[in-house]
Each structure stands twice: as C-alpha cells, then as structure tokens.
Amino acid sequence: MGKMQVLGVIAVILAVYCVHAKIYFREEFLDGDEWRSRWVNSKHKSDYGEWKLTAGDFYGDAEKDKGLQTSQDARFYAASARFDSFSNEGKPLVIQFTVKHEQKIDCGGGYVKVFPADLEQTEMHGESSYYIMFGPDICGYSTKKVHVIFNYKGKNNLIKKEIKCKDDELTHLYTLILNPDQTYEVKIDNEKVESGSLEDDWDFLPPKKIKDPEAKKPEDWDDRAKIDDPSDAKPEDWDKPENIPDPDAKKPEDWDEDMDGEWEPPMIPNPEYKGEWKPKQIDNPNYKGAWVHPEIDNPEYSPDSNIYKFDNIGVLGLDLWQVKSGTIFDNFLITDDVKEAEEIGKETWGVTKEPERKMKQEQDDLKRKEEEEKNKEQDTEAADDEDEEEEEEEEEEEETKEDTDEALSETDEEEGKLKDEL
Numbered sequence: 001m002g003k004m005q006v007l008g009v010i011a012v013i014l015a016v017y018c019v020h021a022k023i024y025f026r027e028e029f030l031d032g033d034e035w036r037s038r039w040v041n042s043k044h045k046s047d048y049g050e051w052k053l054t055a056g057d058f059y060g061d062a063e064k065d066k067g068l069q070t071s072q073d074a075r076f077y078a079a080s081a082r083f084d085s086f087s088n089e090g091k092p093l094v095i096q097f098t099v100k101h102e103q104k105i106d107c108g109g110g111y112v113k114v115f116p117a118d119l120e121q122t123e124m125h126g127e128s129s130y131y132i133m134f135g136p137d138i139c140g141y142s143t144k145k146v147h148v149i150f151n152y153k154g155k156n157n158l159i160k161k162e163i164k165c166k167d168d169e170l171t172h173l174y175t176l177i178l179n180p181d182q183t184y185e186v187k188i189d190n191e192k193v194e195s196g197s198l199e200d201d202w203d204f205l206p207p208k209k210i211k212d213p214e215a216k217k218p219e220d221w222d223d224r225a226k227i228d229d230p231s232d233a234k235p236e237d238w239d240k241p242e243n244i245p246d247p248d249a250k251k252p253e254d255w256d257e258d259m260d261g262e263w264e265p266p267m268i269p270n271p272e273y274k275g276e277w278k279p280k281q282i283d284n285p286n287y288k289g290a291w292v293h294p295e296i297d298n299p300e301y302s303p304d305s306n307i308y309k310f311d312n313i314g315v316l317g318l319d320l321w322q323v324k325s326g327t328i329f330d331n332f333l334i335t336d337d338v339k340e341a342e343e344i345g346k347e348t349w350g351v352t353k354e355p356e357r358k359m360k361q362e363q364d365d366l367k368r369k370e371e372e373e374k375n376k377e378q379d380t381e382a383a384d385d386e387d388e389e390e391e392e393e394e395e396e397e398e399e400t401k402e403d404t405d406e407a408l409s410e411t412d413e414e415e416g417k418l419k420d421e422l
Helices: 003-020 032-037 338-347 349-421
Strands: 023-027 039-041 051-054 067-070 075-086 093-101 107-109 112-116 132-139 143-152 155-158 171-178 183-188 191-197 209-211 226-228 243-245 267-269 281-283 295-297 313-322 327-335
Touching: 023 075, 032 051, 067 075, 093 112, 093 132, 093 338, 112 327, 132 171, 143 183, 171 327, 171 338, 171 349, 313 327, 327 338, 338 349
Parallel strands: none
Antiparallel strands: 023 327, 039 075, 051 067, 067 327, 075 313, 093 171, 093 327, 107 132, 107 313, 112 132, 112 313, 132 143, 143 155, 171 183, 183 191, 209 295, 226 281, 243 267
C-alpha cells in the first residue's frame, strides 16, 4: 500500500470518527462571569443558595480549576444549563464532571441530574422529572455512595449495588457510561469502580422466572440430613444436678438460727454435671436433599431492549441540598464517545490533580506548624502563669509571716509593759 493510500485510509478513519463522536455539552467555566448567561437559577423557591465562581482555597490551576461553588450553609441549590436536545439511541451516553468537597462535607449532595429538553428551568425542583441522576452523596458516616438512578416508565430506579464515593477534600472525576447493549460502567478518577447490565443491577423489569405457584413440597419429603440415633440411650447415671451444696462449707460460729434462720451451705458447680443429654446424630437414610421450589417463566416478564434509551435529553442540572457549603462542580461533559471523555478527563482533572494535591499538602503542613507553635505558646504562657502564681503565693506567705511576727512582737511588748507596771 502506497503512502497516499495510507493517508487516505487514515483520513477516512478520522472522518468516520468525527461523524460518530459528538460532544453535546461541555462546561469548564473558562470565560469568567459569562457562565451566568448559560446557567439558569430556579425560582421555584425563594431561598435557594447562591453559587459563586471560584477555584477554592487550593487548586492546581487558578483559572482552569474555577467552578460553581455552593456558598451558603443549610440550603437547597437549583441551577441548570440547556443544550441542543438529542437521543442516545444506538450509541453510548457518557456523563462526566468533577466534584471537590473542600469544606470537608458532612451532609450534602454532589450529583447531577440529566433532564428532558422540555424542562422549565426556572421551575426546576426536587420533584421535577429527570432521566438520570448520577454522582456522590455523603451524609454522616453511613452514607458515602455514588447514586446511579434511571427513570424508566415514570419511575426512578436506584441501582442495587453499593458504590463507594470519595470523601476527602480533593477534586475527583466521576464518569457514567451507558451503552446501547444495556450495559453500564461507573468510573472515578478515570478508573472503573463498577459495571454490569441494566437488567441485572436495577429492578426495571419483573423477574424472568418465578416460583411455580402450583408446586408444593411433597408431604413425605424428608430434608433432614441428620437424625437422632434411635439405638442411642441416655446412661442411667447421666442426670446430675448442675449445682450442689459446698461440702467444705461450715456454719459460722456466730450463726443464730433464731435471728438468721436455718443455715444452708452455699451452692457450687457440680463437677459431675454433664448437661442436657442428646442422642448421637447419624446420617438420615431417608434424606432426599433440600427441596427446591421449581420455577416457571414469569408471564408478566417482557424483555425490553430500550431500557438504556432516552429520546429527548436537553438539560443538565444541579438540584441538591447541602448542610455545610463549599462544594465546587466543574468540567461538565456529555458525549457519545467513551475515549473522548477519558481524554478530556486527562486534559482537565488529570493535569491539575497533582498540583492541587501539592498545594493542599503545603497548606496542611503550614496549618499544622502554626497549631504546634500556638500550642507551644499556650504551654509557655501556662508555665509562666504557674510561676507567677507560685511567686505570688510565696510573697503572700512571706507577708503573712511578717504580719504574724509583728503581731507577736507587739504582744510581747504589751506583756512586758504589764509586768513593769506590776
């Protein structure tokens, strides 16, 4: 194959790739306050929390790491951005974004929602119908998970698996991949953390098989693997009391039966006690095994090859509650290309993650050093206070002694005068 032919093949491949790869929505907040022209705040409630654009207290790049941050504690937040509507029929759907809980979040959401294009953005609220809800949710020690919720036939269905989210203060990349073959994958920081099939990991459809309602375990079915040995008998000398009177105990010499009642020795464990007798166990000759309820095809089950499909995707929203504000959302991406999403993740989060980690570590080290210096100063002040207290106590004791000596001297003088007069 000649050089021109090779170049031609490459051109065809790139052309095909460009035709099939589509980015529907991308938001990195690189143009300052212009984000306000693209994002709409809901007016469904009058007291939604306010967003601010910032890279936070620590970052890898002061400009690239700017994102929307929750700024008020104990508030609901509701904002969304619109894009050209599309259907994911016959192709992958990738939803990706970064989250940084730099406030060391105690309870609050870090997820996104993908809505139908007919959503009225100014009226978006917690009950608004959505297609997909995806991302981390943290509350206390018990809830630290990644939500993956799909709406199917008007019902929101939660994943049956537990996916742990990141709960530190650094930025993390969350990716959801939904494939047309009805499989999915969840990645955190560009690493797969969970995958499977929609039908297996959600309760979208009734089960394929159900227990046969007509089947019953036969009355003569013996499912006891072991039985009592009928030839085994309890020994005649088996039954002994569990406790007996202490044979070494003696009635105290000062025991008064009129006052104390009849004396009885204390009870002690019987060394000859053998416990409850049980016959030996032997294999059951009539054992047929555990009875398994036979299953039949579920008449209510009907396969659906379009569970994954959403026909009118058009809005991405942040609809959440936070007790302690400070979470920063950035690097939003919706595309149909898994590889492209991975590369964009590397170009954004991947480039700034290590500088951010380094800056955070330097801040932590400085804070720790300041705390140590502060503790040293407090210890020194406490020691100085103790020395001052001791000096004051010594001075008070000295003054008391001088006062006492002076009083004794005056008393001696008075006594001397009295003697002279006498």
